[in-house]
Amino acid sequence: MVEFMNQALELAKEALTAKEVPVGCVFTVDGTIVAKSRNCVNLTRNPTRHAELNCIDQVIEHCKTNNIDHLSYFKKVCVYVTVEPCIMCAAALNNLNVLEVVYGCANDRFGGKTVLDVSNFYENSYILTGNLMADEAMSLLKQFYKGTNPNAPESKAKKKKEM
Amino acid sequence: MFEEPATKKAKLDPTTMTEKDIISDYINKIKNSKSNLQAVLSDELSHTIETTKVYIASIKDKRNISKAIQVLNEKLPLNELSHLKRVRKNTILLCQSSTVNTSTIEEYIDSKLPELKDVFELFSEIDVPSQAPKLKRQYTEAMKMWSCNFHPDIYLEKLSGDHFFPEDELNLHRTFMAIAFEAAGWYLKSTVKEITGDLLQAVNSSVVVDPSINSVVAVSFDNRLRHPVQHTAMMAIDDVARTQDGGAWTRKTTCNDSELSGIDMDLLEHLRIKFPDTKFGAKKFTSKEENIENGEKENTGPYLCTNYYIYLLKEPCFMCSMALIHARVKRVFFCFENSEFGALKSKAKLHTVQSLNHHYEVFTGFL
Numbered sequence: 436m437v438e439f440m441n442q443a444l445e446l447a448k449e450a451l452t453a454k455e456v457p458v459g460c461v462f463t464v465d466g467t468i469v470a471k472s473r474n475c476v477n478l479t480r481n482p483t484r485h486a487e488l489n490c491i492d493q494v495i496e497h498c499k500t501n502n503i504d505h506l507s508y509f510k511k512v513c514v515y516v517t518v519e520p521c522i523m524c525a526a527a528l529n530n531l532n533v534l535e536v537v538y539g540c541a542n543d544r545f546g547g548k549t550v551l552d553v554s555n556f557y558e559n560s561y562i563l564t565g566n567l568m569a570d571e572a573m574s575l576l577k578q579f580y581k582g583t584n585p586n587a588p589e590s591k592a593k594k595k596k597e598m
Numbered sequence: 599m600f601e602e603p604a605t606k607k608a609k610l611d612p613t614t615m616t617e618k619d620i621i622s623d624y625i626n627k628i629k630n631s632k633s634n635l636q637a638v639l640s641d642e643l644s645h646t647i648e649t650t651k652v653y654i655a656s657i658k659d660k661r662n663i664s665k666a667i668q669v670l671n672e673k674l675p676l677n678e679l680s681h682l683k684r685v686r687k688n689t690i691l692l693c694q695s696s697t698v699n700t701s702t703i704e705e706y707i708d709s710k711l712p713e714l715k716d717v718f719e720l721f722s723e724i725d726v727p728s729q730a731p732k733l734k735r736q737y738t739e740a741m742k743m744w745s746c747n748f749h750p751d752i753y754l755e756k757l758s759g760d761h762f763f764p765e766d767e768l769n770l771h772r773t774f775m776a777i778a779f780e781a782a783g784w785y786l787k788s789t790v791k792e793i794t795g796d797l798l799q800a801v802n803s804s805v806v807v808d809p810s811i812n813s814v815v816a817v818s819f820d821n822r823l824r825h826p827v828q829h830t831a832m833m834a835i836d837d838v839a840r841t842q843d844g845g846a847w848t849r850k851t852t853c854n855d856s857e858l859s860g861i862d863m864d865l866l867e868h869l870r871i872k873f874p875d876t877k878f879g880a881k882k883f884t885s886k887e888e889n890i891e892n893g894e895k896e897n898t899g900p901y902l903c904t905n906y907y908i909y910l911l912k913e914p915c916f917m918c919s920m921a922l923i924h925a926r927v928k929r930v931f932f933c934f935e936n937s938e939f940g941a942l943k944s945k946a947k948l949h950t951v952q953s954l955n956h957h958y959e960v961f962t963g964f965l
Binding site: 475478479480481482483484488491492495505506509521522523524525526527530531543544545550551553556 | 825826827832835836839842843844845846902915916917918920921923924925926939941945946948951953954955
């Protein structure tokens with residue numbers, strides 16, 4: 436588990452270097468990594484390009500190329516992600532019936548467990564474990580939020596201040 | 599409103615009858631709807647107000663009222679019930695029932711406020727609103743229980759009423775919803791022989807509009823059978839990203855002109871014929887770097903789906919509803935409820951979760 440989370444943290448660091456929200460993710464099946472990615476929201480100008488959704492795309496591509504039924508394949512997937520999946524990603528992972536989700540630090544802004552427990556709305560939800568190397572994951576987020584999101588327009592509060 | 603003459607109906611090609619009928623049936627229903635759209639409001643606004651129990655008592659001698667208020671406010675402050683008035687006529691609100699830790703309220707007052715011994719009589723327990731009323735209707739309801747403070751909010755009153763949109767604006771919303779139906783028909787026609795009502799409710803399509811120029815920015819259709827994340831709202835967000843020189847998913851036929859790249863080229867041609875009075879295309883996108891180069895201080899072009907509206911056939915699921923929050927959409931309109939997974943009315947009201955960083959308005963009631 437630690438090994439996979441370490442990989443996810445490496446991807447999160449890569450995101451930070453690319454000035455993206457530092458979240459990294461790897462998917463495993465039977466203990467082998469089958470997808471790995473990080474946030475790329477600013478690059479794509481698409482706010483849904485979270486690490487988890489990028490990994491989902493990789494798995495679907497893999498299944499298509501190898502003629503595997505992705506619906507049954509996802510049921511074997513374990514997700515290692517540095518930050519608790521947001522409500523959107525948690526819903527996506529529930530839709531796909533993944534086996535397990537392990538995350539680093541909690542997400543008190545968008546968390547699919549912390550802010551709104553998405554699993555309540557699905558019959559069978561995955562096994563969810565948090566707090567694996569949470570400090571490392573959190574410290575990356577703190578480094579990012581010390582700077583500002585380069586793509587966001589200036590906030591109203593900030594504008595007012597300048598005036 | 600008006601029926602097509604029977605002769606014209608009979609001329610329709612029988613092979614396209616079913617599909618034409620159900621789509622144009624809905625479009626006609628929407629266009630001829632007599633009712634205004636309804637906002638989906640938080641439970642706090644739409645349900646009857648919640649209550650909590652408090653103790654009250656009468657003042658034996660009116661001259662003691664001001665002293666009693668002073669002592670009570672100091673020693674038993676109302677805290678989260680601060681919207682309630684302390685006094686109503688000769689009756690005074692003592693405290694919330696849940697704070698009383700003695701067997702009777704009389705004992706509690708005697709022990710907590712010895713200086714007010716023998717000031718009260720006729721102790722009783724009543725229900726009072728546990729939160730400040732937000733709407734006039736709630737205020738009237740609340741006042742039947744106990745006097746309380748109320749600050750009317752004109753916008754909220756209008757939003758909760760039956761006349762929110764003026765008729766000319768309603769027609770615009772109905773047209774954009776009609777485009778969502780037309781697009782669903784266009785996409786389905788290429789994959790199935792017959793469009794049934796059940797099929798139409800099992801898929802979803804969406805139209806993104808920039809209301810500042812009343813122009814259609816993106817038209818997107820569900821691809822969930824081939825890709826489980828590609829629900830229409832997820833596609834729409836990516837289509838909008840493409841109009842801003844971004845995007846993650848590839849499409850079959852899109853325009854090189856980035857303002858029109860949110861809509862399939864063949865579909866655009868079809869929609870332009872069907873809706874000749876509607877504008878299509880996004881405002882020109884400029885990146886932050888370009889803005890700085892041009893000496894503009896702030897970002898003037900579009901950013902994500904900020905200030906955009908989205909019209910969906912069906913209430914979006916949790917994934918899509920949250921995606922639309924990430925995208926900072928301003929308003930979400932939908933036609934059919936999604937009883938199984940709908941996150942904006944049926945199963946939850948994600949747009950009313952206070953702790954989220956963005957909140958859009960949700961409207962329904964097209965049929």
